Amino acid sequence: MNPRVEVVAVDCLMVRLFDEIAEANMPWMLAASERLRAVFAERLIDLVPSYTTLMVHYDLLALSPIQARELIGEALNNLSPDARTAGQCHVLPVWYDPSVGPELALLSRRSGLTVEQVIRCHSEREYQVFALGFAPGFAFMGLVDEQLAAPRLDTPRKRVAAGSVGIAERQTAAYPVVSPGGWNLIGRTPARLFDRERDGYSLMQPGDTVRFAAVDRAEFIALGGDDTPMEAQA
């Protein structure tokens, strides 16, 4: 790892740690985040992690660009991946059903797997949360089995139901709230992904791991899920 620091705005610097998406990046990303937060302390306005980068938004009244660069250098000096910073593990119940996951059939056709095999393939893996973005609490997770990888829809839906679980390329995610979206939908979770009353607000944080557990309709409803079919909401 050879971090580079790039100018991105008057009060933001991009710390580029890696050039490719990999699960092995995560312990380094978490260690770097922790060190940057500690070194910048109250001079940090926001730290925006993504797959391979950390964007540092600092208080420009407290730091000049040169001072901010020096702090980044200090934070990344002798960095080592820290196993203790491993995130939480979440289990998200999912009702996999064509009525709430209209692309189940498409993924089955593309992969040559039966719908049951598609469901098993998606739910037997443990995924890593690479980044949050797009919407509050929307976690980009991966990597899904290559057999299930599928491009985004040519025409994004105007309205994807809250809780919808989808796949785009080798990533999977669940929509926290109703929003437009182009991912291939395969099911729906009743989990509350973003809650302003919760400590930390978002159920999932970068570095967490996630497993999806298949539940039937009755259990999905019992857990508070809304089974309104996808088509009826379009």
Added chain:
Amino acid sequence: MSRLLIEASTPLCLLQDAGRFGVRHLGVTQGGAADWLSMSWANWMLGNTLDAAVVEITLGGFTVLAEEDCVLSLAGADLGARIDGQPVASWRFFSLRKGQVLSLTQPVLGARAYLAAPGGFDAPAVLGSRATVVREELGGLDGQGRALVRGEHLSYGGAATPRPMPQARIPDFQQQAPLDLILGAQNGAFSGRSLFDAFNTAWTLDSRADRMGIRLLGTPLEYQGLAMISEGIPLGAVQVPPDGQPIVLLNDRQTIGGYPRLGALTPLALARLAQCLPGTQVRLMPVVQEVAHRQQVECLRKLSER
């Protein structure tokens, strides 16, 4: 506590403050007043903290009735403001007596006006801010991210210590000076021709413009680098999607994105851009981060002078 009754509003009339910070790693957008400078001066004129909650009125269509005597201030665009039909200039504080009506109708000069009240308008802080983000259902009067609507009340409880706006500090919205763009991000991966065109041709503001971003139309810019992995996007980032037409990303942008960027506009350039209507022609000027930093610190020092 004093109250204003909203008699007319539009989906573009929003409660705003300086924005939401410390939660962007959760995918929560920054939000806040698009023209942060006018918001700051509106608050300054009443002796408020500069980030107190104000009403951002874009393009007009906003009317309030005073339910008690009050002192308010207006900064930013001239949207044809009137009190009981009598014109009232922007960039000043004024008294509104009980029963009087303040209305902002349509753009005369600029696009966004900021209405401030003593101590700031009351609203619950949601994730640390009152900024309204409709898409994320955060902020605003009830905290659910809704635009202001007719029939609602704006209340505030502070005491005004009004002071006149220093004339020399009133921004000139007719100014033709180029918008400063801090070079950075992927600027090195654009073709030499495109780097020349970016800073030597005129750009026209598209009508596809909102609080997420403003599209610029002109000579298409050619990115020659590799496909990008999504990364954090700062305020003012100038991103170039495959059609080559840049988009300046504003307060309600998504937190991460994967289009290459030339860099980012300076905060002062953003404040001016936020006051430009579709069809306006602008030019871009490259600046380095250190120069932009000094300029911004100086501007903020002037705002903090009492």
